[in-house]
Amino acid sequence: MGQARKVHAITVVLISVLILRLIPVAGQGNPSSPTDFDLVIFGGRILDGTGNPWFKADVGISAGKIVEIGKIDPSRGLQRIDAQGLIVAPGFVDVHTHLEGAIELVPDAENLVMMGVTTVVTGNCGSSALNLAEWFEAISKNGIGVNIASLVGHNTVRRAAMGGDFNRTPSPEEMRRMRELVQRAMEDGAVGFSSGLEYLPGAYANAYELTELAKVSARYGGLYATHMRDEGEFVDKSVSESIAVGEQADCPVEISHLKISSKKRWGEASRILKLVEAARDRGLQVTVDQYMYPASSTDISILFYPWLFEGGGGRVHERLNDPTAREQVRKDVVNKARAQGFNDLSFAYVASYDKESSFNGKNIAEITNRIKNKTDIVSQADMAIEMLEAGGARLVLRKMSEADVETILKQPFTMVASDASVMGQGGSSVPHPRNFGNNARTLGYYVRERKLLTLPEAIRRMTSLPAQTFKLWDRGLVRPGMAADLVLFDEKRVADLATFEQPKRHPMGIDYVIVNGKVAVQKSMGTQPRAGRILRWKIQAAQPVSVSLSAEQSLRARDEEILRRFKALQSEWKAKRLTRDEYLAALLDLQMEEVKLFDVVRKSKEVDPEYWARGRMDYPTVIGKEIRELMKTK
Numbered sequence: 001m002g003q004a005r006k007v008h009a010i011t012v013v014l015i016s017v018l019i020l021r022l023i024p025v026a027g028q029g030n031p032s033s034p035t036d037f038d039l040v041i042f043g044g045r046i047l048d049g050t051g052n053p054w055f056k057a058d059v060g061i062s063a064g065k066i067v068e069i070g071k072i073d074p075s076r077g078l079q080r081i082d083a084q085g086l087i088v089a090p091g092f093v094d095v096h097t098h099l100e101g102a103i104e105l106v107p108d109a110e111n112l113v114m115m116g117v118t119t120v121v122t123g124n125c126g127s128s129a130l131n132l133a134e135w136f137e138a139i140s141k142n143g144i145g146v147n148i149a150s151l152v153g154h155n156t157v158r159r160a161a162m163g164g165d166f167n168r169t170p171s172p173e174e175m176r177r178m179r180e181l182v183q184r185a186m187e188d189g190a191v192g193f194s195s196g197l198e199y200l201p202g203a204y205a206n207a208y209e210l211t212e213l214a215k216v217s218a219r220y221g222g223l224y225a226t227h228m229r230d231e232g233e234f235v236d237k238s239v240s241e242s243i244a245v246g247e248q249a250d251c252p253v254e255i256s257h258l259k260i261s262s263k264k265r266w267g268e269a270s271r272i273l274k275l276v277e278a279a280r281d282r283g284l285q286v287t288v289d290q291y292m293y294p295a296s297s298t299d300i301s302i303l304f305y306p307w308l309f310e311g312g313g314g315r316v317h318e319r320l321n322d323p324t325a326r327e328q329v330r331k332d333v334v335n336k337a338r339a340q341g342f343n344d345l346s347f348a349y350v351a352s353y354d355k356e357s358s359f360n361g362k363n364i365a366e367i368t369n370r371i372k373n374k375t376d377i378v379s380q381a382d383m384a385i386e387m388l389e390a391g392g393a394r395l396v397l398r399k400m401s402e403a404d405v406e407t408i409l410k411q412p413f414t415m416v417a418s419d420a421s422v423m424g425q426g427g428s429s430v431p432h433p434r435n436f437g438n439n440a441r442t443l444g445y446y447v448r449e450r451k452l453l454t455l456p457e458a459i460r461r462m463t464s465l466p467a468q469t470f471k472l473w474d475r476g477l478v479r480p481g482m483a484a485d486l487v488l489f490d491e492k493r494v495a496d497l498a499t500f501e502q503p504k505r506h507p508m509g510i511d512y513v514i515v516n517g518k519v520a521v522q523k524s525m526g527t528q529p530r531a532g533r534i535l536r537w538k539i540q541a542a543q544p545v546s547v548s549l550s551a552e553q554s555l556r557a558r559d560e561e562i563l564r565r566f567k568a569l570q571s572e573w574k575a576k577r578l579t580r581d582e583y584l585a586a587l588l589d590l591q592m593e594e595v596k597l598f599d600v601v602r603k604s605k606e607v608d609p610e611y612w613a614r615g616r617m618d619y620p621t622v623i624g625k626e627i628r629e630l631m632k633t634k
């Protein structure tokens with residue numbers, strides 16, 4: 001009886017607390033008081049991110065969240081935005097970015113924010129911070145302009161585990177170390193595991209190694225995102241390998257920046273996509289992202305075969321100083337280009353070359369002609385080798401066909417992602433225009449001009465689809481309770497202005513961008529509130545690895561997991577990475593699980609009474625006490 005009463009009491013507490021949670025934060029005062037919202041966006045047409053057609057409503061925002069959608073008197077907002085004539089959409093979620101080493105220097109991330117991006121996933125193509133907890137801490141110290149989630153990179157953990165000696169399969173000990181590093185990153189909030197198999201040291205990993213590491217990600221609910229082994233001649237084999245890894249590891253697969261970058265394979269996009277569709281029909285979650293240009297951008301090393309780079313920079317120079325090896329490298333560059341159907345290197349444009357900035361914006365054929373007065377591909381290969389020797393360069397590679405780009409875009413599982421970094425508008429570099437124009441180009445060119453997608457569908461591909469795929473559950477939709485990340489744009493004016501010649505130009509027609517309730521772009525001008533946050537994949541239970549736990553063991557494991565998550569949440573709260581409301585909401589969720597667990601324990605005949613009678617099940621539990629303390633503070 002005593003216990004029944006206790007359970008009843010806790011239920012009452014829980015219900016009253018749940019009711020409290022439903023009261024909008026802004027409702028603390030009188031609901032009709034003049035300024036009960038931090039921000040009211042009125043008069044706009046909402047495209048909510050689901051793909052539904054627009055509806056007319058105002059949006060009330062408080063404490064970084066959308067709290068009301070409907071008819072709202074603008075005077076109720078401390079701040080107001082007149083959205084007449086504008087579309088109000090969820091902030092764009094860009095799942096393919098490379099922020100490491102750049103966000104530290106350009107924390108406002110203005111190039112992304114100005115094109116409507118409010119949330120990014122970084123750590124792509126196998127390259128991430130090794131210690132995510134430290135990195136998150138370091139970059140959030142001075143504020144960040146966008147919300148950032150991260151993958152953990154295969155190349156990063158492989159280098160850490162194997163050092164410079166990586167042209168081989170890892171030893172069992174190195175494999176264990178890699179698993180550990182992926183696990184630690186997942187526990188630090190990574191959203192999944194990424195590979196970059198065209199780069200070192202990942203190029204030497206086999207599918208077994210990738211599967212073993214994708215399994216760790218899957219155990220934590222993460223996905224496997226892959227820059228595939230080959231995107232040209234063997235793109236179909238690469239797609240099959242990616243899918244096989246996902247199937248073996250029971251892990252969702254994200255194919256990064258899907259493209260066909262061999263001229264010989266142009267026109268085959270729909271055949272390649274059939275592989276993805278077939279996997280989805282079998283029940284494997286495979287999705288795709290894509291940037292909206294028929295050109296890619298990467299390091300000049302992509303023109304060579306990986307063997308040249310084995311052992312690091314010193315070895316590269318040694319090899320190039322050996323005439324036989326140098327001759328082989330020259331042949332490699334020619335053969336690699338020819339294998340992809342190119343008869344010269346005019347597809348390779350220099351984005352940035354420190355040694356000679358006048359090369360920026362020119363292709364290697366033009367440069368060779370100017371410097372060497374030669375037009376043959378062998379001389380162009382020599383030029384590429386000389387540029388590599390002089391410190392390397394970043395390239396823009398115009399190797400794709402527009403028709404394939406469009407075929408990939410038409411798939412319902414394709415999301416729009418930039419492959420961008422963060423950068424300012426200064427300097428002599430001529431980077432890929434996707435860094436400044438990707439989303440605006442989609443809306444202006446592909447939606448309005450080419451009519452390849454409807455506007456609601458394009459918005460879905462930039463918002464709810466990426467948020468769903470990377471489990472960013474409070475982003476990507478305009479709904480009460482969701483984070484107040486919004487973009488307001490004029491569908492008739494929106495356009496990218498960044499070109500391959502002049503790539504560092506912000507788009508037009510994107511008038512306002514809101515990040516966590518703060519206005520980050522106002523009348524198309526950045527305001528740099530640095531309102532972004534680190535988005536950690538919710539600390540959740542790893543699926544138990546052992547399959548033969550007894551009922552008792554699995555109950556205890558669940559209990560330990562609840563306590564572990566409680567401690568993790570507590571330290572997040574103490575480190576001020578959670579707001580009071582977020583902390584409270586998470587604690588209440590955890591308490592629910594606790595109540596459910598204890599319910600099962602009470603009903604189970606198999607449990608060890610001594611273990612469960614150690615005071616753990618007395619209300620209020622440690623979690624209940626923490627909730628009570630927290631409730632007192634407001």
Ligand SMILES: [Zn+2]
Pocket residue numbers: 124125196227256257
């Ligand atoms: Zn990549």
